[in-house]
Amino acid sequence: MANSQKMKNKKADTLDAALDRVTDGSTILVAGFGFGGVPEVLIEGLCGRGLRGLTLVNNNAGNGRIGVARLIEEGCVAKMICTFSTSKDSFVFTDLHDKGKIDLEIVPQGTLAERLRAAGAGLGGVLTPTGLGTGLAEGKPVMEIDGREYVVERPLHADFALVKAKQVDPRGNLTYRMAARNFNPLMAMAADCTIVEATEEVPLGAMDPDTVVTPGVFVDCYYIAGPYTPGTIGKPAS
Amino acid sequence: MKNPNLLTREQMACRVAAELQDGWLVNLGIGIPTLVVNYIPEGRDVIFHSENGIIGMGPKPTREEDIDPDLMSAGKGPVTLIKGGAFVHHADSFAVARGGRLDAAVLGAFQVAANGDLANWRLPGATRGNVGGAMDIAVGAKQVFATMTHTDKGGEPKIVETLTYPLTTQRCVTKIFTDMAVVAVTPEGYVLEEVAPGFTVDEVVAATGAKLILPDSIGTIGTIAA
Numbered sequence: 415m416a417n418s419q420k421m422k423n424k425k426a427d428t429l430d431a432a433l434d435r436v437t438d439g440s441t442i443l444v445a446g447f448g449f450g451g452v453p454e455v456l457i458e459g460l461c462g463r464g465l466r467g468l469t470l471v472n473n474n475a476g477n478g479r480i481g482v483a484r485l486i487e488e489g490c491v492a493k494m495i496c497t498f499s500t501s502k503d504s505f506v507f508t509d510l511h512d513k514g515k516i517d518l519e520i521v522p523q524g525t526l527a528e529r530l531r532a533a534g535a536g537l538g539g540v541l542t543p544t545g546l547g548t549g550l551a552e553g554k555p556v557m558e559i560d561g562r563e564y565v566v567e568r569p570l571h572a573d574f575a576l577v578k579a580k581q582v583d584p585r586g587n588l589t590y591r592m593a594a595r596n597f598n599p600l601m602a603m604a605a606d607c608t609i610v611e612a613t614e615e616v617p618l619g620a621m622d623p624d625t626v627v628t629p630g631v632f633v634d635c636y637y638i639a640g641p642y643t644p645g646t647i648g649k650p651a652s
Numbered sequence: 653m654k655n656p657n658l659l660t661r662e663q664m665a666c667r668v669a670a671e672l673q674d675g676w677l678v679n680l681g682i683g684i685p686t687l688v689v690n691y692i693p694e695g696r697d698v699i700f701h702s703e704n705g706i707i708g709m710g711p712k713p714t715r716e717e718d719i720d721p722d723l724m725s726a727g728k729g730p731v732t733l734i735k736g737g738a739f740v741h742h743a744d745s746f747a748v749a750r751g752g753r754l755d756a757a758v759l760g761a762f763q764v765a766a767n768g769d770l771a772n773w774r775l776p777g778a779t780r781g782n783v784g785g786a787m788d789i790a791v792g793a794k795q796v797f798a799t800m801t802h803t804d805k806g807g808e809p810k811i812v813e814t815l816t817y818p819l820t821t822q823r824c825v826t827k828i829f830t831d832m833a834v835v836a837v838t839p840e841g842y843v844l845e846e847v848a849p850g851f852t853v854d855e856v857v858a859a860t861g862a863k864l865i866l867p868d869s870i871g872t873i874g875t876i877a878a
Contacts, residue, residue, distance in 0.1 A: 523742070523783070527742035544791050593704050593705050596705050
């Protein structure tokens with residue numbers, strides 16, 4: 415079929431092929447919330463590469479010693495942008511932050527979602543009532559619209575997004591599973607290069623177009639990670 | 653020694669649950685609010701929203717095999733989905749909150765001020781904080797119910813005239829549920845509505861850091877066994 419022969423090949427056969435393009439100093443969106451929708455295989459693949467000066471965007475600032483926390487512990491991360499900086503097991507981050515070795519930007523969760531969406535949608539920012547009068551609005555412009563005040567928040571654009579999907583097809587169309595959707599569709603839209611790990615690949619034409627959440631136009635590259643139990647990638651065997 | 657008349661977390665959650673009406677869409681914060689889902693009166697149709705994109709969150713699964721890492725609450729605990737529930741991404745989830753669709757939000761609190769200002773995300777002088785979705789949810793919900801102990805560990809009142817803790821959201825709290833009392837936040841000031849069994853009105857007034865308006869009739873909090 416002529417059409418499919420010309421189709422851009424987005425599939426990375428190896429993890430390295432998916433991740434080799436990530437360079438020092440990159441801003442990287444890391445999707446997921448709790449155990450749901452975390453691209454654990456991609457994050458694990460970034461570890462041990464000696465990357466430096468990364469800015470990571472994630473809901474949390476790493477938990478335990480795996481995933482985002484391992485990247486932080488390896489000294490890869492210069493700045494963390496998150497909503498929840500201090501969980502009981504975010505000691506890797508809090509220790510480095512106490513020592514002044516990593517910067518922190520705290521963003522309200524709904525504002526983070528809309529800043530990502532704004533970046534993906536080509537908007538110059540967001541007007542939100544969230545954070546008005548708080549320390550998180552300090553230094554930001556405030557605009558009055560129809561008698562109500564709003565904080566002006568800037569779009570949050572990134573070099574890379576790491577996304578976890580349930581299914582992917584050769585065009586890069588994505589579906590998600592339950593609450594594992596969370597930040598994934600927003601982050602997929604907000605980066606120059608969106609790298610996906612999918613649980614499974616389906617043939618071209620096999621995905622019901624009505625179920626596509628992220629159309630492949632937002633996806634640059636995908637890797638088939640296969641099924642695994644969330645929270646286990648990178649964990650030492652016990 | 654801790655006063656045995658202080659309500660337990662479960663008793664506080666049970667009292668808040670009684671406040672949630674048929675047909676309401678409600679967001680529950682982490683901590684005591686999470687327990688509220690367990691005490692909704694039988695037959696009352698309250699729909700729970702979870703910030704991570706669950707509309708129609710149900711109680712935690714009763715069978716181990718039904719625990720699913722892709723179906724967790726904002727507090728990262730396993731939950732279920734009610735029939736007719738839906739999943740949305742984070743921007744839509746917070747559109748529900750900020751866009752005024754929540755009839756109520758139940759949130760933990762460090763302090764509440766007489767004008768309804770809420771403090772619950774950062775300790776004074778801290779270099780970090782946990783804002784999560786609190787600022788967005790509190791700014792958008794039609795009513796914000798704050799749940800907290802009446803005083804802090806040092807015995808200092810958490811119901812105060814003006815905040816000394818960092819602000820989460822301005823003028824949002826409508827009612828406070830503590831281990832001693834139920835206090836409404838009104839344009840006239842705090843109104844003491846109910847007192848926990850075993851406490852006198854004077855004891856509640858003494859543990860409160862702001863003027864309490866005392867109506868002629870003050871109820872007793874209905875409780876479950878501790």
